[in-house]
Amino acid sequence: MAWIPRFITFTGLVLLAHAGYSAQEHAALASTTAQHSNQAGTSTSLPIDISIETIVATMAVCIGLVLNTPNLRPIQWNVWAGKIEREGAEGFRDSSGAVEKDYRGNPFSTLESRPGFVDIRKQRREFAEWAKSEST
Amino acid sequence: MSIERENQIHPIVTESTLSNLYSLTSSLFGVTAGILGLESYNGFLLYLVLSVITTIFVYVVKVLPESLSEGRSIGDTERFFKGALQFWSGGLASGMPGFVLTWTLFYGLVRV
Structure with missing residues (x-):
């Protein structure tokens, strides 16, 4: 049964890496769009799905670490x-x-x-x- | 009774297994705050909230079963910790530098 906490932690880390990559891509896209469109004040806030994925991944890693503590x-x-x-x-x-x-x-x-x-x-x-x- | 004499009569086990957990989780929360792009007080608020949630996890998973089997009431952490304050706020100060470190790192990585 020792693999369950490790599996949860690993899944959470993969999700977190994916969320980080998505956020970076979104930031790059938003800056390019802002350069090419002349109107200032375009929305650059993070999409809600990336936020949710980040929070869920953090909670998953957290649960895995807590289950794995001696x-x-x-x-x-x-x-x-x-x-x-x-x-x-x-x-x-x-x-x-x-x-x-x-x-x-x-x-x-x-x-x-x-x-x-x-x-x-x-x-x-x-x-x-x-x-x-x-x-x- | 002075603390020194109290410790001689009732010695305590000083080994704490939780400091490792808090250093890991605080760095993780820094990653979260950096990806979310939080700034100023919002980031520290996230750290506070997530730390409290972690401590609740620790309480439910590690502290509660043994405390109940010893006959203690719910919410009593005296079996493993000196007091409720030490348990609920013990990891906050020690994890803060790691949190700020990874927070700034990932904020810079994500937003070039």
Whole structure:
């Protein structure tokens, strides 16, 4: 389902390019007409269909971009961290179903596994006893 | 309570995913205003109106479903933003330079 926002955005951009080209052609035509006809004050305002096309194209691109934005995060840290702890990576899927790129997992992982606080002497002693029991 | 202490007791997630959207859409609105050939206040009025419409889209698509599932009432943006003012006017000032840039560019491109 990830292609729907992109398709909307692309359609809107094509429409916008077409509207821009039409407006430019209209401006060029209007200036030439004004040169060749001697009467001043000819109407050079944009035709209504180009205006409508521009507005519709803008709205389409806008909807496509909004649908394509990644999900928002709860601003309160405890709500956000609670969501991560309850749902894990499942709660951070974007519209295409893939896990978001900047999903980092537990925000407290640096606090929960601090290498500087590991009791290395105890682990070394346990390893020595295990190695001794294996060798006998 | 001072803001600093408030932030220490209730920390906030500062990552905002919407600034990218607003920079893109404001440039797009500049293209629109340039093609339409708007001048002076009309262009800024168009920017204001289209930005508000974009924010309504964002609210309906992104904010409303999760806020309702959390049990908040309609119109409450406190789950994702510090206040209603920050949500509804957050992208206006940051997108303005990009808007004026593309507005003048496309105005000049279309009307030689």
